[in-house]
Amino acid sequence: MGEFLTSAQMRAIEGAAIASGQVDGAQLMERAGAAVAAAIAERWGQGRRQAIVLCGPGNNGGDGYVIARLLAAAGWAVVVKALAAPATADARQARAGWAGPVGNFALDPAELVDQPVVVDAIFGTGLVRPLAPGVWGALDLAQEAGCPLVAVDILSGLCADSGRVRSPSGFVERPADLTVAFHRAKLGHVLAEGGVLTGPLVVADIGIEDWHRDYLRSDGEAVVDEAHPGAVLPKAIGHKYAHGHALILSGGPGRGGAGRLAARAALRVGAGLVTLACPEAALAENAARLDAIMLRTVEDAAGLRALLADRRLNALCLGPGLGTGAREVGLVAEVLAALRPTVLDADALTILSRDVRLFGMLHAGCVLTPHDGEFARLFPKIAAALADEPEEGRPAMSRVDAARAAAAQAGCTVLLKGADTVIATPTGLCAVHAALRGRAAPWLATAGAGDVLAGLLVGLLARGADGFGAAQGAAWLHVEAARAFGPGLIAEDLPEMIPQVFRTMGY
Numbered sequence: 001m002g003e004f005l006t007s008a009q010m011r012a013i014e015g016a017a018i019a020s021g022q023v024d025g026a027q028l029m030e031r032a033g034a035a036v037a038a039a040i041a042e043r044w045g046q047g048r049r050q051a052i053v054l055c056g057p058g059n060n061g062g063d064g065y066v067i068a069r070l071l072a073a074a075g076w077a078v079v080v081k082a083l084a085a086p087a088t089a090d091a092r093q094a095r096a097g098w099a100g101p102v103g104n105f106a107l108d109p110a111e112l113v114d115q116p117v118v119v120d121a122i123f124g125t126g127l128v129r130p131l132a133p134g135v136w137g138a139l140d141l142a143q144e145a146g147c148p149l150v151a152v153d154i155l156s157g158l159c160a161d162s163g164r165v166r167s168p169s170g171f172v173e174r175p176a177d178l179t180v181a182f183h184r185a186k187l188g189h190v191l192a193e194g195g196v197l198t199g200p201l202v203v204a205d206i207g208i209e210d211w212h213r214d215y216l217r218s219d220g221e222a223v224v225d226e227a228h229p230g231a232v233l234p235k236a237i238g239h240k241y242a243h244g245h246a247l248i249l250s251g252g253p254g255r256g257g258a259g260r261l262a263a264r265a266a267l268r269v270g271a272g273l274v275t276l277a278c279p280e281a282a283l284a285e286n287a288a289r290l291d292a293i294m295l296r297t298v299e300d301a302a303g304l305r306a307l308l309a310d311r312r313l314n315a316l317c318l319g320p321g322l323g324t325g326a327r328e329v330g331l332v333a334e335v336l337a338a339l340r341p342t343v344l345d346a347d348a349l350t351i352l353s354r355d356v357r358l359f360g361m362l363h364a365g366c367v368l369t370p371h372d373g374e375f376a377r378l379f380p381k382i383a384a385a386l387a388d389e390p391e392e393g394r395p396a397m398s399r400v401d402a403a404r405a406a407a408a409q410a411g412c413t414v415l416l417k418g419a420d421t422v423i424a425t426p427t428g429l430c431a432v433h434a435a436l437r438g439r440a441a442p443w444l445a446t447a448g449a450g451d452v453l454a455g456l457l458v459g460l461l462a463r464g465a466d467g468f469g470a471a472q473g474a475a476w477l478h479v480e481a482a483r484a485f486g487p488g489l490i491a492e493d494l495p496e497m498i499p500q501v502f503r504t505m506g507y
Contacts, residue, residue, distance in 0.1 A: 003223040004432055005184045007125040007160040007395065009215065013183070016211040025090040028206055029059060033066025033094070035204030036152055036180045040067070040117055041074060043178060044148060050077045050116035052147075054105065054138060055095075056123050056156070057084040062091030063152050064121025065098045072100065081105050083122055083135065107138045112145035120176070121152040125160035125186055129392045131167040140172045148177040153186075155179065155197055159390070160186040162398035163194025163420070168389070175199030182206050187224060190434035191399050191420045200437065224400055227423060227433035229480075230465065230473035234507050235270045241312060243272030244462025248455070249298065249318040249331055250278040251347075256286050258321030258346065258451040261491055263293045265455030266317070268498040269477065271462040277307065279327075301330035308338050315341045315462035319348030319369075320451040329355065336361035341461040341470075345369045345454040353377035359410070364426070366412035367467045369454055375416055379406045400430055413467035415457075415475065417450065423471045431468070433475040441482040448491025453478045455495070477501060 005013075017023050040051065053068040055061035061082065072078045083105045086092040095102070112118075120139055123131070136157050142149055154160050155176050157167045165171045176199040181189060185203055188194040216223060235243065246266045250259030259276055267274045277298040278286055286295055298304045307313070316335050322328050324347050332351050335342055336358065342365060344352065349370050352359050359378075362368075368378070376383035382405045390396035399416060403424035407414040416422045419440075421433040435441045456477055460470035481497035482489055484504070 003184055003225055004187045004190060005223065006187055009223065010125060010183065010186065013208055013211050013215050016214060017208045020211070023207065025059070026093050028208070029062050029090050029094055030066055031206040032153075032182050032204070033063045034070060035182070035206065036063065036119070036150070037067045037070035037074070039178060039180050039202050039204070040071065040119070040150055044117055045074075048115070048117060048148075049075065050114055051119060052079045052081065052107070052111065052116050052142075053119040053121060055080060055082045055102075055121050057087040057091070058124065058126065059088055059091055060121050060124030060152055061086060062088065062094035063124075064119060065091070065094040067119055067121065067152070068100070069098050079103065079111065079116075081107070105134070105138065107141050109141070109145065112142060112147055115146045115148070117150060118142040118147045119150045119152060120156050122156040124153040125188070127156065127159065127166055128395055129166065131157040131171075133169045136167050136171050143172055143174055151176040151179040151198070153179075153181055154188055154194070158188050158194045158197060159396040160188040161395035163188040163191035164390070164396040164398075165193050166390070166396065172197065178202065180204055183208055183212065187398055187400055187432070190432055190436060195420050195434055195436045222428045222430065225431045227421070227431040227472040227475050229476040229505070230460070230469045233270075233473060233477075233502070233505070240272035243270055244314050244464065245273040245275065245312045246271045246315045246317065246458045246462040247275050247277060247307070247313045248320075248458065249304070249316070249322060249335070250276050250282065250286065251321040251323045252279050253282045253285055255321040255323060256282050256289075258448060260286065260289055260293075261448050261451040261495070262317055262320045262455030262458070263290070264495040265452045265498070266459030266462065267292060268495040269456050269459035271315070271459040274459070275313070277304070298331070300327055301334040304331055304334045308334070313340070315458050317343040317345070317454055317458035319343070319345035320454055322347040324350050329358070332358055333361065336363070336366070339363055339365065341365045341467065343367050343369060343454050343458045343461065345450065349374045349378060362410050362412050364412055365467065366410070367415060367457060367461070367471055368410060368412060369415045369417060369450070369457065371417045371450070375402070375406065379409060382406055382409070400424070400432065404428055404430055413471055415471045417453070421475050423468060423475065425468050429468055431472050433472070433479065435479045439479055439483065441479045443485070443487060443489035444479065444482045446490055449478070449482075449494065452491055452494040
């Protein structure tokens with residue numbers, strides 16, 4: 001998908017195209033409507049060939065009138081219903097091009113008996129207020145009748161910037177059967193509820209790429225990228241120390257499984273060496289389960305300080321199975337004082353959330369990997385704002401907004417885990433890894449999967465990636481490994497799938 005846009009960014013790019021005089025709003029509307037009509041015809045044109053187009057008062061409704069005209073010209077039986085009269089010049093022009101009648105908005109169940117395609121051209125990406133029950137209720141009725149539901153740009157009621165539902169009274173429960181977006185996917189297609197309710201997504205070219213490139217060169221808000229595997233994955237020729245030495249700190253007896261998962265993932269992703277450090281009482285347990293991964297004993301902060309005198313230990317990870325007692329608090333402090341690339345996960349995040357002094361020791365080389373609960377403990381004010389109902393007239397706060405704010409507050413990279421994983425840096429760089437639709441990996445909802453992600457991340461840091469690049473690569477590989485294994489996955493399987501993923505990528 002490349003980049004994800006906000007609604008304001010999309011308006012700015014369209015506005016620049018129109019201001020150039022090379023294209024006008026009516027032409028863009030015609031291109032958008034033609035793209036949706038073509039997608040509908042390709043999907044359902046062999047048999048159904050009946051459609052009900054629901055039009056709103058804005059330009060999304062204008063797209064709907066174009067869709068209706070083009071489907072009718074192709075021989076479809078088309079019914080158009082309008083929520084209100086067109087309110088923009090371009091929408092009025094599109095309405096004038098539709099020769100058929102325009103009915104009242106309400107759907108009659110009798111109209112749905114033959115299960116026509118229902119086109120949602122009511123409200124598009126500009127929706128910034130709650131959706132009335134009568135609007136989403138029509139979409140729900142169509143779904144209940146078994147009608148395919150097609151969203152024009154975005155399902156009406158979803159915030160295009162956050163993916164959150166803007167309908168406190170209720171909303172549809174199932175995804176659209178098709179969403180056709182224009183120029184670029186919007187953040188609302190991959191974040192929060194929108195990631196699921198968007199359904200199959202097609203992104204149509206409407207001929208404004210030149211102005212998009214101009215926008216990227218401007219001083220506008222940074223565009224959010226789709227996370228990618230990164231250029232650090234191929235392994236160049238060299239001895240083991242040329243590919244880094246990752247140190248993973250583990251907990252006491254009976255708590256070593258998480259650290260072992262992280263260590264194995266770090267080794268599989270290409271770190272030259274990996275050492276697991278644990279209390280002496282846990283040494284035999286870990287030795288019985290590990291071979292290529294080296295072991296060292298670390299009883300306390302002083303022991304860790306001595307170990308870190310070896311500067312070849314160039315990337316650190318702590319948290320998985322670590323514990324949260326006095327010993328572990330000391331280890332977190334020692335690691336942060338070392339100022340090396342560091343992944344803080346699980347128990348280390350809990351310690352940070354309890355200790356303002358340690359939180360203040362975070363530095364640019366750190367990567368925090370919270371899930372939603374850990375994020376709320378670390379950044380309570382940001383999490384509260386994310387959970388709040390949005391103000392009418394304003395977009396809802398998104399997970400992108402939250403991750404960027406958290407990264408700025410912490411002064412380091414934040415990887416906010418979820419099906420819509422968001423990675424942000426203090427400078428505003430941001431990437432989204434959406435494990436949705438064709439990249440869905442529900443099998444990752446299993447104990448230990450997050451420990452493997454932490455291990456992949458520290459392994460890539462050891463190999464020389466920066467925090468943002470390592471986080472993108474780790475998130476991508478994590479999902480790809482899960483998809484390569486499939487149903488029945490447990491965390492132990494993930495590191496073992498990395499070689500297959502690399503082979504598939506041609507490495």
